[in-house]
Amino acid sequence: MQQSVPRSLAARARRALGTLGFGAALALVALVMAPGPVSAQDAASGPRVREDLVAKIAGKRIHKDRATGQVRAITVEEARDLIATITALTSRPAGEPAAAVTGGAEMMAIGDHADHVVISRYNPDGSVSVRCVASADEAADFLAEEPLEVM
Amino acid sequence: MPRLRAHHLGAAVLAGAVTLLFTAPASAGARIHIINNNAPGIGFNDPTPAAPVGGNPGTTKGEQRLIAFQYAASLWGLMLDSNVDIYVRAQFVPLGANVLGSAGATFIYRNFTGEPGFPGAEYPATWYHSALADKRAGTDMRQVFGGPAGDPDINANFSSNFDFYLGLDGNHGAQVDLVTVVLHELGHGLGFANFVNEVTGSNQSGGTDIYSQFTLDTTTGTRWAEIVPDASGNALRAASALRVDKIVWNGATVTAAVPHVLSFGRPEINVYSPAAIAGSARVGTASFGPALGSPGVSGDVVMGLDPADASGPSTTDACSPLTNAAAVAGRIALVDRGTCAFVIKVKNAQDAGAIAVLVADNVAGDPPAGLGGTDPTITIPSVRIAQALGAAMKAQLAAAETVAANIGIDLTQLAGADPSGFAQLYATNPVQSGSSISHYDNIAFRNLLMEPAINSDLTHELIPPYDLSLALMRDIGWFVDGNLDGTPDETFTFGTCTTNQPNTTLSNGATLDDMARVWYRDCAAGARNHGAFVSCVAHATNAAVASGLITGAQKGAVQRCAARTR
Known part of the structure; x- marks a missing residue:
């Protein structure tokens, strides 16, 4: 069931993610190291972080600080990390994957990149809103609207 | 309790340990295996001691994560019958800030036949999610195609640096309930999602999918699967995805369950006059002030005017005390979104004597989102209306027309269903590719598991009268088959x-x-x-x-x- 992942593959992904946040890098490396149909080419190319989306959410008070438990503004680096992660999780490999055919049936590997990602947004009153999104754009829209009451 | 096993896998090598975490008499259902894809010491294997919580007996954080994850899987497995085991490869890893988790199907199949006694694909040339294809084929399709036994049907990643509630009892308080989030994400992987790019309207590899077989555009009377799979059809699907309130699920099981789950009372604005803009429209409700009612609040609409000052640069943003209180008093105030809190705008209008407030969106889009905030001193209702409707009202007011409206709830219509009683799917303009259509509409009330917003009042139940998730699974082909013979019971x-x-x-x-x-x-x-x-x-x-x-x-x-x- 499980297959070994060549060290070089993970290393390539890490190199490709060199400019990304640590969390995003770990996330994508984890995806790459997971067994399954994800292609090396796709993983190694890494996600492209949209700086316009980063700018859209950076500075918003939507993040709960693990150390203090307080809601605070999300930093630029955290915003970049967030967008990178969601992009990696929702981006499908470029081009049409090939369908295998057996006895008239067809199979397609649609990749380890998930379609749907759940994100959270902390509100000024300490409550948390949770949303299922399918793209970095959608995530940024949801997160940038916070705090709802000041927009 | 469904039969459920946990597998532990290291990051690169199958450890091979199989643990039965839940023991119960055998029952109908599907075996859902959670493949623990974490390396020792992290994620599901995090050894940090943890006190049992909410019925979760785990004594480490890793154990509790795994038990909660398996519990959620077991809730699905209990209700879905398959003689083919379902594999979910899951891991807790550091994800980006504010990212909680993700999941999706790993393989899709079409044009498959069934083993003797099993129906195979109901619709030709239609992609099926892996676990559903296996169920209908009566065999592991991955192995049919030469893959290994136990290859995942669903892949899931969850955040190891987010503080989930790990109890099984739903008493999550202000925390996010891991069981609910896993239920939602597994729902997508089991079939609650199409494979359409809603921005371009293109199908997966030019072929439709089982979800699109039940996605109906009520403006054209066409199911998405019926739209031709070429460029012209893609344009039609892309246009369809933008039709707010018009895209519904027309599966028989969901439709039969809708009246038992959803409540009457669709929040809306009815514009009575002038005739040029008369009609009803969807509104975003406020988290403060009184709930909308029926017959609601009726009155003439006037612009709320305030100084353009440091509080707000516009004379219609209501960020400062209104200057036309005499005109506003006893009427519905129309103000613009932007700059300051919704509660400030509404409070300023209330102080000027308004009986209700319309906040016109400052960006294009439909349907309008809600109004967030808290202020217990607000006693009048308020809603957000679409930018286009706000502009139309302003134009009429500028032309010295009298604009009269009512805001309230329509007790003749279920919140989350269209006038024909079909459950609405989440459609927005602009579109949210992947999220649009592959969720129930967020206007639904009661709140549903498969809305894009995962609300804090959800239960863990998947069946009516609590939820419509299982009903949709039945529609796409997860038929009841308690004896696993391949024939609907x-x-x-x-x-x-x-x-x-x-x-x-x-x-x-x-x-x-x-x-x-x-x-x-x-x-x-x-x-x-x-x-x-x-x-x-x-x-x-x-x-x-x-x-x-x-x-x-x-x-x-x-x-x-x-x-x-x-």
């Missing part, structure tokens, strides 16, 4: 005991089979021994008879099966 099953009672739909919208599985689950989980299990079932079914939910004959069938269960 005419009668209902309790555990592995097949009754002679038809599987009818009950007055609460659930089927008898649904309820039997819930009774089985609840009684198996809490029983110390067989006697206690039988007693629990008797108590539950006696209560169901007393409430008129089931008949005496149906009760007898359940209780006889319970007595035979070992």
Whole structure:
């Protein structure tokens, strides 16, 4: 069931993610190291972080600080990390994957990149809103609207 | 309780350990295996001590994560029948800030036939999610294509640096309930998603999918699967995805369950005059002030005017006390979104004597989102309206027309269903590719598991009258098959005991089979021994008879099966 992942593959992904946040890098490396149909080419190319989306959410008070438990503004680096992660999780490999055919049936590997990602947004009153999104754009829209009451 | 196993996998090598975490009498359902894809010491294997919480007996953070994850999987597995095991490869890893988790199907299949006795694909040239294809084929399609046994049907990643509530009882307080989030994400992987790019309208590899077979555009009367799979069809699908309130699920099971789950009372604005803009439109409701009611609040609409100052640069943003209180008093104030809190705008209008407030969106888009915030001193209703409607009202007011409107709820229409009673799917303009359509509409009330917003008031139940998730799974082909023979059951099953009672739909919208599985689950989980299990079932079914939910004959069938269960 499980297959070994060549060290070089993970290393390539890490190199490709060199400019990304640590969390995003770990996330994508984890995806790459997971067994399954994800292609090396796709993983190694890494996600492209949209700086316009980063700018859209950076500075918003939507993040709960693990150390203090307080809601605070999300930093630029955290915003970049967030967008990178969601992009990696929702981006499908470029081009049409090939369908295998057996006895008239067809199979397609649609990749380890998930379609749907759940994100959270902390509100000024300490409550948390949770949303299922399918793209970095959608995530940024949801997160940038916070705090709802000041927009 | 469904049969459930946990696999531990290292990051690169299968450890091979198989642990039975939940032991219960065998029952109908599907085996869902959680493949623990974490390396030792992290994620599911995090050794950090943890006190048992909310019925989760794990003693480390890793154990609790795995138990909660498996519990969520078991809730699905209890209700979905398959003779092919379902594999979910899961891991807790550091994800980006504010990212909680993700999931999706790994393989899709079409044009497959079934093993003897199994139906295969119901629709030709239609992609099916892996686990559903396996169920209908009666065999592991991955192995048919030469893959290894146990290859994942669903891949899931969750955040190891987010503080989830790990209890199983739903008492999550202000925390985010991991069980609910996993239920939602597994729902997508099991079939609650199309494979359409809603921005371009293109299908996966030019072919439709099982979800699109039930996605109906009520403006054209066309199901998405019927739209031709070429460039012209893609344009039609892309245009369709933008039709707010018009994209519905037309599967029979969901449609039958809708009246039992959703409540009457669609929030809306009705513009009575002038005729040029008369009509009703959807509104975003406020989290503060009184809830919208029926007959609602009616009145003439006036612009709320305030100084353009440091509080707000516009004379219509209501960020400062209004300057036209005499005009606003006793009327509905129209103000613009932007710069300051919604509660400030509404409070300023209230202080000027407004009876209600319309906040016109400052960006294009439909449907309008809600109004967030908290202010217990606000006593008038307020809503957000679309930018386009706000502009139309302003134009009429500028032309010295009288604009009259009502805001309230339409008690003739279910919140989350269209006038024909079909459950609405989430459609927005602009589109949210992947999220649009592959969720129920967020106007639904009660709140549903498969809305894009995962609300804090959700239960863990997947059946009516609590939810419409299982009903959609039934529509796409997860038919009831308690004896796993590949043929849809005419009668209902309790555990592995097949009754002679038809599987009818009950007055609460659930089927008898649904309820039997819930009774089985609840009684198996809490029983110390067989006697206690039988007693629990008797108590539950006696209560169901007393409430008129089931008949005496149906009760007898359940209780006889319970007595035979070992």
